Amino acid sequence: MFHSAYKLTFGKAIDLIVKPNGTPVRPTLSILTPLHKIENDDQPEVCLATGFFPRIENMNLTLGNNVTVPRKTTKAALSSTRTYFFAGFSKENIKRCEMDGVVKKRVDDGGFPDVSNDKTTATTASDNCEHERLNNATATNYTDYTKMNFTSLVVYGLRVLFAKAVAFNVLFTVKALVF
Known part of the structure; x- marks a missing residue:
């Protein structure tokens, strides 16, 4: 409001907060690191939380020195599928990321799991997604x-x-x- 506006005429300012309705969905967490991290480099590491609803207040990052740092998720982005997305950044190594009871730990220092001695069979993306619950899915006629x-x-x-x-x-x- 303008400073010259008369408060008795216009009254107190109104804050409008729109909260979408929906069923609660837990986040999917991923720890993303730069491909080539060099000593004394300013490239941050990221804990990415995708597809969660409703907006949760905190994301906890456990850094390399075992210090837990909370990140406020009040500015999480709402997607067209009515779920939120948030990225928590840190210049230090992220060992663990936690949000709404979901925990994601760093696989190893290289950023990729060692599958050279892995005896599991390869699966396709459709096999992985077959048992997941679909939220807000629409069929096209x-x-x-x-x-x-x-x-x-x-x-x-x-x-x-x-x-x-x-x-x-x-x-x-x-x-x-x-x-």
Whole structure:
């Protein structure tokens, strides 16, 4: 508000906070490190929390010196799928990331797990996602596209017909006034 505004006329300022409704979803955490971390480099490490709802107040980062640092998530971004995303940055090594009871630990200092002696079979992305719960998923009905295309064609035809009618009316009006 302007400083010159009279408070009795306008009253007290109103804060509007919009909170979307939805079912609670726990976050998926990932610790991201730079590919080539050099000594005395300012490249931060990141704990990325994706797909959580509702907005949680804190993310806890346990750093390399075993100090836990809280990060406020009040500025988490809301996506079109009605879930939040947040990135917690640190210039020190992140050993552990925790949010809403979900814990992600750093795999190793290289950033990638050692799978050379791993006896597990390879899985595809569809195998991994098969058992996960789908939130806010919508199915697309392709017959709606046919109806939408037909409706668009009809509306376009009516616009052309209306434009021609207006053009002929203008021409006949000009003819009647001039001749």
